Amino acid sequence: MNNKEKVYWICQLVAWPLWLSNDLLTYSLEFKETENWVLVLNYFINIVLSIFLTHQYRRYVKKFNRDVSDYRKVVPQVLLTACILACVMTALNIPFDVFTTEMEYPGGHLFSFLFFWGKPMLIWLILYHMFQYLETTREIAVEKVKLESLAKETEAKVLRAQLNPHFMFNALNSIRALILEDPDRAQKGITQMSNILRSSLLADRRQTVTLGEEMRTVDDYLALEKIRYEERLEVRRNVYPETTNCLVPPMMLQTLVENAIKHGVSKPIKGGFVSIESKLNQNRLEIRISNTGILQDTDSGGFGLKNTERRLKLLFGEDAEFKIYQSAKDVVCAEVLIPMENPKPKEAPVVVNVE
Template sequence: MKFKLSPYWICQLSGWGLATAYWVYWMIYNQHPSLLEGALITILTLVSSIGLTHSYYVLAKRKGWHLLSIRALFPIAIIAIVVLALLFTVINIIINYWGSNSCYQCSFWDAVAEARLRIFITGVRLMAIWVLAFHLYHYAQRGAKAETEKAILENKAYEAQMEKLKAQLNPHFLFNALNSVKAMIALDPAKARRAVVLLSDILRSSLHASKRSFILLEEELQQVKDYVEIEKMRFEERLVIELVIAPESLPAKVLPWCLQLLVENAIKHGINQRKVGGRLRIEAYCVAKELYLQVTNDGQLKKEEDSQGLGLQNLKERLALHYGKTAHFEIKNLATEQVKATIKMPLEYA
């Protein structure tokens, strides 16, 4: 079996190993009278020091001190260093006294009086290095973690962007729309002119899609309206649209493309799968500092199939990354042969 030391134990052992090497060097340099005693003292000091600092490690992890800010950590660290140094002093005096019977001809309390300051200062020095290293390591880790999270977030936004591009430039939507426009040019030129403008705006919004992480619901809604207007031209009586938007929700901040995604899914997997077409209801309202975006369409979700599509998966991840647990997404079949998708998120204004 392969035994692998964690980074913590590598640092712990190598740090104290270095200190021990220094002590051994001094013992040899000072020509310590008894090699056996010297070795015993060194080993006991090493084990007790590791024990002390590891106790701090366990305590700090349990209390979450490694997650504190510098300001909050400072007093704790100072007290910890002093307490650790004191314990270090007591333990070392005892070890030294008992382990060095041969050279201490004096009483225990004389030995204490003689060595306490020297050992205490050593203790403070060593413990300060240890505590500092421990917390610096965690700061670096947190920094790296924050960087990683930021990178993930950016990547998700990028993916969403690509998803949006693909969905809107989706050959099926685009070519069918162009084909309809071609027919309209002959049959209803005014309508064709309108369709060209709508298509242009849809293309523009996907090509020049803003890199902002939030947009106003009002802007999002405009895109959605353009999109459903085009789809309405194609589906005609097969698509019935109903918009119910609470005015106070319009200036709210939302993730770009969140509503658009739900509407596209509702049309593609819902209405378009039905010979008779169906109704599409888009709602936005606010309840108790929460914003609800809701898309209801005729149709039924097929098991697992569409509910976990790439687009919805991405939406869930983006919601989680931006809002944590305060946002929620749900898509479900209603008893009324309808599918309802809901995004709940904190109501925030720009």
């Protein structure tokens, strides 16, 4: 028996006896000549009857109209049921009272009987439906939260950056050419590549990594690109030590640096620079990745960049920001701002267990 069921039965077993005990007292005072055990028997029979009838109503509701959110349906249903239940109780109680109290004209008390029974039935029904209503709205809310968190989780998974296969392809070819020319560097290159692959695999399982970890991946990545672009790639790096423990989405920085190289270094004949800066400013982690170039619309309509923004907001809330802009005449800057007042990213909301 679950909690809801328990509460229901406790209410039934406490409320009815209490309510009817009032009746029992009145009768025992008014009809002194009737023996007490008859009245007590009457009392118990009425308790059982009331619980039985209201319970039947509950079974009916549970079976046939679970949807009780529309008050235009519920109000008439409640009134009608109260009338019916009152009539049934009256019809059963009149003969009983005639027998126990030897009342002469029970018909004359018809309305007081109906009123007497209609009142608790109506209260019962109203309470029942109110409880039901609160329960369903709560269930709906919980369901909504569950669905939302599920959707967010799925979305975050989809948005998680994947390692660009072209990069792997190019890096392998560079390393191949390096094997004869500089075997040590080639060996190092393979290690760096395996490090990047490892981070990329871990990225599927982790929501965040520290900036320090992410920077190691980026450094490996840049070292490999340096093999390919040689003097055409210039790297500037300015990461404040206090930012290395901040949490960032895995592979996000790598994607942005890759983007910077794609637009800033691979296109101009002389190459260009990529600069990575990070610092803490007013409880906010600021990461800036700049590259040579002029900002322009891409064929994909900036899909990857929108992804990055979405991913940040999913993990760190609406205060997280991502933007890309022309920071100087020939410098494009991608800026990531992550609020640090809650250094832990939001976990999936705790779901209250409702049976």
